[in-house]
Amino acid sequence: MINDSIRILIVEESSVFRVGLLSLTQGADDLAAIDAVATIGEALDSVSRGIVDVILYGVEGWGPEVESGLLELSAAAPGKPVIILSQENRFGFIQEFLGIGVRGYLPKNVSDMYLLSVVREVSRDERCVFLSVPSGDVRSLSSNLRTPLSRREHEIMSLVARGMTNAQIGNCLAITQGTVKRHLRNIFVKLNAVSRLDAVNKAQTAAPLVPA
Template sequence: MELRTPPVPNGELNNIRIALVDDHALFREGVSEILQLEKDIEVVAEAGDSTAAIAAIGETRPDIVLLDVEIPGDDVGVTVRRIRAASPETKTIILSMHDSGVLVQRLLGLGVHGYLHKSVSRLGLLAAIRDSQVNDSHIVVSVSPHSLVPSREGIVALSEREREVLHLVARAMSNAQIANRLGLTEATVKRHLRNIFAKLSAVSRLDAVNKAVAAALIDPALPVKGPSAARRPA
């Protein structure tokens, strides 16, 4: 966690006070340099994981948090809720390489004030920040046109066990927790995940979950089956 200025209540500075949360330091530095060139914007904190982010946001009470989706620590939905609890007046704008329609709609449903793909231009980012600061009810979304239209083309079949594993991944369980829940070894869980990634052409756990939800292969809202599931073959 890196704090840029002493903590001060919102309203005592005319600048729009920003916290950057991204686990790639080089990206954070680049965005920070862009923002610091603006007379009305001030970067007050940076963090690379959810725990450091919540601590920094609680201390600095920024006007806006620029939050990446995949950072170490809590699931992004949990992080959004914790930001609101730590600093209720702070607005969250997602800045991410992921623009799955399911993910975008999920986070907008949690009350974020914007969702920007990292391909957004400098002017687009600045406009989103300023618009969010002055318009409480205006939500800024800048993603690829196809991202909000889930496609069912090329749907692949997941086995029942693979769906169970992915269902638990969607609940932010670790491999060890999934293994314990389903009565498997961690090596077996990893094997299932490799198969899932290959079938869905996924590059990460989050990507696999998003693609499976968009294709209606899993529904994270449904309850997870009990210990009886562990008695079936892996």
């Protein structure tokens, strides 16, 4: 029954992979796919129409559109765990996804049983994070998790410290002003900041801001 199931939203551009994920979740008694869509726009529409417990988001690489999409999903479904499924296995991507609040980063060839177990765990326990990280990067990951800001947020604060406007920051990083604003809102919350100057001072205390 869907009322007792973990409600999953599948966001995957590839129709073949999307159908595969849909079939996988439909085969589990305790899971229910509420929708399977190809774009972030469709995902946002789906979130607005129903309750979601876990979001499975398939991506092919990191870029401004993925970053913006994750921020929009986070705003539309606050606190809901997002599990990224990707062929990419680059450490920088993993760090950036974590900075936006993603709770899982797994390869697309992950086993069915493991993927389903991750879905169940992140739904049950908000402290759980599951990553497919090269063993040589584990120590670096641990070090980076001690700082409150993601790599992108740190870049933005470095530009804020130089007195740049949101428009200038967007042009510099090739992202929209809306994405800059969403990042700044997240930064203010993480740092408990009340102004741009306050955020710069607190970010500088957490980790030195390197001029861009």
